[in-house]
Amino acid sequence: MASLSKARAALAVLREDLAGDVFAPGDPGYDGARAVSNARIDRRPAVIARCADVADVVRAVRFARDLDLHIAVRGGGHGLAGGSADGALLVDLGRMRTVTVDPADEAVRVGGGATTSDLDRASRPYGLVATGCHVPGAGVAGFVLGGGTGRLDRAFGLAVDDLIAVELVTADAERVHASADDNPELFWALHGGGGGFGVATALTLEVHELPRYAVALLRYPPRDGPDVVRAFREIIRTGPDEVGGAVLCLTDAQARSGPRCCALLTYAGGESGLRELAGPLLALPHEAEPGALPCLPWGVRAHWSAECLDALPDAAVDAFCARAANLPVPGAYRLALVPLGGAIATGPHTYPVPYRDASWLLHPCAGWAGPAGDAPATAWVRDACADVRPWSTGAVCLGLVGDEGPERLRAGLGAGNLLRLAKVKRHYDPDNVFRFGHTVEPV
Structure with missing residues (x-):
């Protein structure tokens, strides 16, 4: 650790040199800058x-290395999982949100701080779309590099499959370009291996033509949950890869309504096609749900996890519905069943994304008001996963779990990939400077 006088001098230089903003404990704005949505x-x-630009990122990394600080990185998203660490340098990319679309090449360059909403707004005027996250406020870089699953995966494949290139600042403050031709081993590792290899300042992604997109959101009494899940399962079983969505049972953090069961059906096509596909759900007594599904509000305490399933038999449906029938109140609790398969399963199997062959994903998420709820909420999430473990593939979508220990990290990266990832880590970050989040240690 550097001496106090050296640290103060280096901080003064950083404040002078950075085009963006610098915050240290005691500064006005420090508490706001370190805050994330998860209380x-x-x-x-x-x-x-x-940081305002790539040059700022380089300066910040050099500052951290000079003072022997570890480095955490936060993109532009909600920061539900944290995105910072005690005593570290936090590189915040929230100002680097530029999204540039190249319609001729059907590609888009996305700044390291851009969110799914930023990406959608830039791509939509061209009739193009990326297979982004389910949550509009999620950061694109973290979602893609972590091998996350999103709303159009069944139609177009995982977002990480569309990765064309990554611009990275490594632990030695060098700017590196990773693609199939440049630094290909690093490029492989970034396909689901996470952000522990450097600061991703920009991503280039393939985008897809999507002239029409239809969504239905239907609400049902909780007692009809088993019929809803079975109807949804049948639509996925018999429908095309272009159909997706989720069945969700949820409560409202503001207690405006009681627990409810919702079916979200999406279709990469027109409204008439969606209506035909939705027949089994429309045949059940229902009402339209106005607006979008609520996200967890800022400032609640939150915990979540996931299980990937190789099948959804009736016994698994019953286990899901039994857990959903007893959602804790009050709080913002949700239990989701998401169909996988389709283009996810037919995508490249060489990347560190081991859940690709799963057919369904269970995602429990809890939001509550105070520390007294920590134990019961985390227990509810744990029990929801345990309910369906008899049908688990053993793999996991790493972007949908928190810090659940080394075995879950292995499940999220694939045991056969760990040594290869650790060798890449050794090459680009031998001192394990980027050690926060789901990262492997260098061998």
């Missing part, structure tokens, strides 16, 4: 560098 996360970085 369970209360980290105090040594310094926060809110």
